[in-house]
Amino acid sequence: MSKIPYRTYLPEDKLPKAWYNVRADMPEQHDPYLNPATLKPVTMDDLLPIFCEELCRQEVNTTDRFIEIPDEVLSFYRVYRPSPLIRAYNLEKELKTPAKIYYKFEGNNTSGSHKLNSAAAQVYYAKKQGVTNLTTETGAGQWGTALAMAASYFKIPLTVYMVKVSAQQKPYRKAIMETYGAKVVPSPSDTTESGRAILAKDPGSTGSLGCAISEAIEVAVNTPNSRYVLGSVLDQVLLHQAIIGSEAKAAMDMLGEYPDIIIGCAGGGSNFGGIMSEYMGDKLKGRGNPYFIAVEPASCPSMTRGKYAYDFCDTGKTTPLAKMYTLGCEFIPSSIHAGGLRYHGMSPTVSKLYHDGFVDEARAVRQSDVFKAAALFSKIETILPAPESAHAICAAIDEAVKCRESGESKTILFNLTGTGYFDMAAYMNYNEGKLEDYIPTDEELQKGFDSLPKID
Amino acid sequence: MSKIPYRTYLPEDKLPKAWYNVRADMPEQHDPYLNPATLKPVTMDDLLPIFCEELCRQEVNTTDRFIEIPDEVLSFYRVYRPSPLIRAYNLEKELKTPAKIYYKFEGNNTSGSHKLNSAAAQVYYAKKQGVTNLTTETGAGQWGTALAMAASYFKIPLTVYMVKVSAQQKPYRKAIMETYGAKVVPSPSDTTESGRAILAKDPGSTGSLGCAISEAIEVAVNTPNSRYVLGSVLDQVLLHQAIIGSEAKAAMDMLGEYPDIIIGCAGGGSNFGGIMSEYMGDKLKGRGNPYFIAVEPASCPSMTRGKYAYDFCDTGKTTPLAKMYTLGCEFIPSSIHAGGLRYHGMSPTVSKLYHDGFVDEARAVRQSDVFKAAALFSKIETILPAPESAHAICAAIDEAVKCRESGESKTILFNLTGTGYFDMAAYMNYNEGKLEDYIPTDEELQKGFDSLPKID
Numbered sequence: 001m002s003k004i005p006y007r008t009y010l011p012e013d014k015l016p017k018a019w020y021n022v023r024a025d026m027p028e029q030h031d032p033y034l035n036p037a038t039l040k041p042v043t044m045d046d047l048l049p050i051f052c053e054e055l056c057r058q059e060v061n062t063t064d065r066f067i068e069i070p071d072e073v074l075s076f077y078r079v080y081r082p083s084p085l086i087r088a089y090n091l092e093k094e095l096k097t098p099a100k101i102y103y104k105f106e107g108n109n110t111s112g113s114h115k116l117n118s119a120a121a122q123v124y125y126a127k128k129q130g131v132t133n134l135t136t137e138t139g140a141g142q143w144g145t146a147l148a149m150a151a152s153y154f155k156i157p158l159t160v161y162m163v164k165v166s167a168q169q170k171p172y173r174k175a176i177m178e179t180y181g182a183k184v185v186p187s188p189s190d191t192t193e194s195g196r197a198i199l200a201k202d203p204g205s206t207g208s209l210g211c212a213i214s215e216a217i218e219v220a221v222n223t224p225n226s227r228y229v230l231g232s233v234l235d236q237v238l239l240h241q242a243i244i245g246s247e248a249k250a251a252m253d254m255l256g257e258y259p260d261i262i263i264g265c266a267g268g269g270s271n272f273g274g275i276m277s278e279y280m281g282d283k284l285k286g287r288g289n290p291y292f293i294a295v296e297p298a299s300c301p302s303m304t305r306g307k308y309a310y311d312f313c314d315t316g317k318t319t320p321l322a323k324m325y326t327l328g329c330e331f332i333p334s335s336i337h338a339g340g341l342r343y344h345g346m347s348p349t350v351s352k353l354y355h356d357g358f359v360d361e362a363r364a365v366r367q368s369d370v371f372k373a374a375a376l377f378s379k380i381e382t383i384l385p386a387p388e389s390a391h392a393i394c395a396a397i398d399e400a401v402k403c404r405e406s407g408e409s410k411t412i413l414f415n416l417t418g419t420g421y422f423d424m425a426a427y428m429n430y431n432e433g434k435l436e437d438y439i440p441t442d443e444e445l446q447k448g449f450d451s452l453p454k455i456d
Numbered sequence: 457m458s459k460i461p462y463r464t465y466l467p468e469d470k471l472p473k474a475w476y477n478v479r480a481d482m483p484e485q486h487d488p489y490l491n492p493a494t495l496k497p498v499t500m501d502d503l504l505p506i507f508c509e510e511l512c513r514q515e516v517n518t519t520d521r522f523i524e525i526p527d528e529v530l531s532f533y534r535v536y537r538p539s540p541l542i543r544a545y546n547l548e549k550e551l552k553t554p555a556k557i558y559y560k561f562e563g564n565n566t567s568g569s570h571k572l573n574s575a576a577a578q579v580y581y582a583k584k585q586g587v588t589n590l591t592t593e594t595g596a597g598q599w600g601t602a603l604a605m606a607a608s609y610f611k612i613p614l615t616v617y618m619v620k621v622s623a624q625q626k627p628y629r630k631a632i633m634e635t636y637g638a639k640v641v642p643s644p645s646d647t648t649e650s651g652r653a654i655l656a657k658d659p660g661s662t663g664s665l666g667c668a669i670s671e672a673i674e675v676a677v678n679t680p681n682s683r684y685v686l687g688s689v690l691d692q693v694l695l696h697q698a699i700i701g702s703e704a705k706a707a708m709d710m711l712g713e714y715p716d717i718i719i720g721c722a723g724g725g726s727n728f729g730g731i732m733s734e735y736m737g738d739k740l741k742g743r744g745n746p747y748f749i750a751v752e753p754a755s756c757p758s759m760t761r762g763k764y765a766y767d768f769c770d771t772g773k774t775t776p777l778a779k780m781y782t783l784g785c786e787f788i789p790s791s792i793h794a795g796g797l798r799y800h801g802m803s804p805t806v807s808k809l810y811h812d813g814f815v816d817e818a819r820a821v822r823q824s825d826v827f828k829a830a831a832l833f834s835k836i837e838t839i840l841p842a843p844e845s846a847h848a849i850c851a852a853i854d855e856a857v858k859c860r861e862s863g864e865s866k867t868i869l870f871n872l873t874g875t876g877y878f879d880m881a882a883y884m885n886y887n888e889g890k891l892e893d894y895i896p897t898d899e900e901l902q903k904g905f906d907s908l909p910k911i912d
Contacts, residue, residue, distance in 0.1 A: 009463070110840045179880075181835065381535055
């Protein structure tokens, strides 16, 4: 038995009491969001009807390095946090690698993913401001579930617009949100103008994330005392998710370990932004030099094959524009099963850090390799990972195998964002050899790029 | 923030390295198992063709107080253990109770329940003995999943006979087992004589646990180097599950706490036997006097309304007979959703301790109250419990409310055995007000008692 335990949990008195705001240490900020009507930088007045006041302030805060976590949010965090930092001894043995592999496991809560970290914060600020109704959208359902949990805890009504095809294919996901008291509306619906417009054109529409976002925002803006909440991409989300990296760093410090390589999967950037946090701060301040790898699906390669440009955050073109790596908001990714990574863009902050060379590498991996890694990992480390999370596992295994070949004993840290209990249809396809890889052609990508707004 | 943390994890060097064998401290043992053919006490020779040698020894060991956990099993445990001991501050606040509520949460592993604790041990001993094939049955699927995880880890082939209607209703449960490499055969099947016999009589049979057990045992006994494994009832299972109580006690000791009341749900007795373990040892030795409550469904009330008598452990009447609280092996419980508690009997050791007054109380609760407790708990403590586990929550809440009324600040400890992610159909019924209570009439119970074997 080694001195370093399999699982390390920070003692409660060492848990982070503030969120680390990476932007306070960035030499340059990402370009501002633009108002889609005026194409001028958004103002607080543009944001206030949509988001809570405190969250608007967090969204534009580039100066405070640490932002205190309210006691009420800490009380919520402490029911499911700290998440464990796990030394993957069994995986190391299986791979015969001299590398030391660590992972932070964020799936040990009922939402099954890290999304709860930001849901708790966003709902709390809404409650504090006296908001009496929240709306959001959900695709695969992780975000909707996390938000339903937080909303029921803080006792604030929530309406979730759930992409209709997801609601049909995943009735149990819907049922969990309802068990937590959320109202789940399959989108497009007849409850909003945008929903009715889509249904008028196509009564059989099975919906899209873009449409669900439009419905959720419409209701938030038109209902008194109502606000909209979003689970990724935004800087406020990255701020809350920084707790992942802060906890991981505190635990690694306790063990006397420092990662050579840090790996996260990347869809909208919320978990990659979370695991990097204080380690990225070290790099920006010249105090450490971990090698950061953001892993995305080869079928939706916004960082590896996208453009760094202004684009809408939603397919419906209703949100502010952000400067980010993007495939164009009209790019339609193939229906790979890692639903959480099917996003055309990328967090503006992660994009900027990648563009400026602080995120060292973006890596696109194929779905077949991802599930192969997931199946191996589940058998050896016992945790059945979400397909999204398995992208990070895939890259971590590749790095560990490289170490076996080179004889180097590098320290690898990756973020295991969630569990795959609601992704069994994808695993069934994999088990039956029916999973297909899909890599978009240059022509297909070009169509997406053609949808980019023309902005100098 | 109180001094006692929300979550307590034992440090790795304080994790139990031995299983506590409660029988070594019992003043009287339960009556011996009987060979169903001869009605004489079973011998090692009767057991050896069915179970591994070491497990047979554990099954009859009434003298060793502690049995060392093999290093290989410890390595497996340490990927998902220790499980947290959680102080339910938020629930206490919600209930406005002066009681202190603690729960041991055993659901934080991919199998979603405590079943993994015994699966790991049973598979390890099989591997060590050179067994090359394992068989088992599963109903709801928790045990099958746990065993599939352990079997893939220790690299030993496993065939799971899954009650056909479960396999049809829960394709994802089946898919998880397959992802872990198990072969899942819907039962009754044409792969065994007992299966073929049932299909000949009733080609449309949707199966039963009794039939699945018969198929699994038949294959184990007739395949060279093959063994059968079982997830509850047996003393070997109680032994392995004792790790729950040992960890809980070590953590409570660390906090300077001692429970006044200890609560577990009770189906076959594996988790109740687990959480009681060393605390029951205290009671047997006169070193402590916690009040033990075993909670069962009102629809399947083996302890509260059953007889203490010899009975078969399976509906197929193929297994040895055990002296236990039973409703009669032909009693057919209503299809309540807590599948794991739909068992006609009860662990012989738990039965004996109840009969001799060391388990203070058995309590039957109605399904509607159970789901009401589950819904409240999930919102306040964030964890969505399995319906089985919610029986314990229901009793814990009742005890905490009594404390509010009496002003007593009792310390309550209960075992939260698992998560309800695969029980959403039941939650959907509850959410829609469609859940029904069912309490068997005396006449219905009498029919079950009529099936009891006549033994003096």
